[in-house]
Amino acid sequence: MITENNKMVDLVHKNYVLISVFSRFGISLGFGDKTIREVCEEKKIDLQFFLEIVNSFLDHDYFPREQLKSFPIRLIVDYLTKTHHEYLEITIPEIERVISGREGICYEDKEHNFLLNTFFQEYKDELIAHIKREDEQVFPYALEIEQCYLQKKPAETLPDTFRDYTISRYLQEHDDIEEKLFDLKNIIIKYLPPPKNPRLCYQVIVLLFNLEKDMNDHSRIEEKVFVPKVAMMEKVIGRNNSRQ
C-alpha cells in the first residue's frame, strides 16, 4: 500500500508505468526526494484521489470501489479525459508510427504489412470514435447530472441535448474495442508469418500489451465507479431508464 508519505521516486521504482499515470495529474519527472503529499500540495492535486488511483493501478486486487465513488464526478471525469488525451495524442500515434512502416516494414510480403496496417487503422478509428463519444457526450452529461444532483434540481432542468440520454445507454455503447485489441495481438503473435523485422514486431507487441493493461484499468474505473455513480445520481434526481 502506498501512502502519502512515500516518496515519488520510490513509486517509480516500484512500477515505472506509473509515470504515465502521473502525467495525467500534471506531474512529470525530477521529483528529487519529494513525498506524494508534497507533490500533491504543490500541484493542487486531490491527495486521497491520487492515492486511490495509484494504489488500484499497482495492485489489481486493491479496488476500493465505494471509496472511489465518493469522489466528485468532476475529478473522475478529469482523470478519464486526460487518459483519453494520452491515448489519442501519444499512445496510438506511437503504435501507428511502428505499424505504418515509416520506420521500416515488419513483414517481407506487402500484403501482410497491408493487412496489419488496415486492421490497426480500423481499430484506431473505432477507438477514436468511442473516445470522442465519451468526451463530447457522456462526460458533459455526467457533469450536468452532478450539478442537478448537488443543487437538488429536478431532472427537467437538464439542457435539451441531454433530455433523452441516460447513463445505462452508455454501457450499451461500450463496445468491442477491447476485443479488437485482443485480436490484433493474436494476429501478430499467431497468424502472420515470422516477421522480416522481429525487433519492430516486438516493439508493436510491447506497446499493445501496455495499452491493454492501461485500458483495462481505465474501463474498470468507467464501469465500476463512473457509471454506477452517475446512475445513482440519476435515480435521486428522478431520472430513470423508462424515460427513454
Added chain:
Amino acid sequence: MRKINFLIITESFVYKTGIRFLLEEMYVTGKIHYSEDLSQIEKSNADYIFVDTDLPDVKDLYKQIRSGNEGVWPVLIALIHHRKDKDLVSSGIFRHFLDLSQSKSEILHALAEITKNSFPPDRAPVREEKLSEREKSILRFVALGYTNKEIAEKLFISMHTVITHRKNITRKLGIKTVSGLTVYAILNQLIDMNNVG
C-alpha cells in the same frame, strides 16, 4: 473447455494468496476458477477443495461437503506443514496432502500430480484446435460480411447452429471480431483479399 473449480478453505490470507499464486502459475488465466466462500461449500461444484488442517472442525467440514455434493465428490486436499497429522492421514478423509513446507518446485510438482488425471496442466500437450470443414465454410461467409441469418439461409441450417459454430471458431482461433476473422481468412487463403468489401 469448462473451467476447473478450486475451493480454498482457510482463514489464513497467506495460504489463500499462496495457493492462488501457485494455481495461476500452473494454468493459463481463465481456465481456473477459485472461491473462498465457505457458505458455498455444500453446493459448491468444486473439483478440488484445499482444506487448512489447522481449522478446528475439519471433520464437520467433511460431513458438510459429503452431504452437499451428491454423486461426484470433490477431491479433498489437506494443507499441512512438516509433521503430518497421523489422525488425518489414517482417517481417510483426504485423498491428498500438500506439504506447505516444501520448495516452490516441489509443491508445483505435487499439484500437477494431484490434478493430472482429470485436468492436465498447460504444460501437457494439448490437442490441436483445427477448424472443421463446416467451420471453414462458415468462417468464409463471416469474413465476406454475411450476417448470421444470411449464412443460415445459404447453408440450410438454423441460426442457432450458425451461432454455435461461430463460438467454436472464436474459441479455437482466439479471434473475437469479424475483422479479425477476415484477416485470418485472408492469411489462410480461405477468401481472396479482392473479395473483401
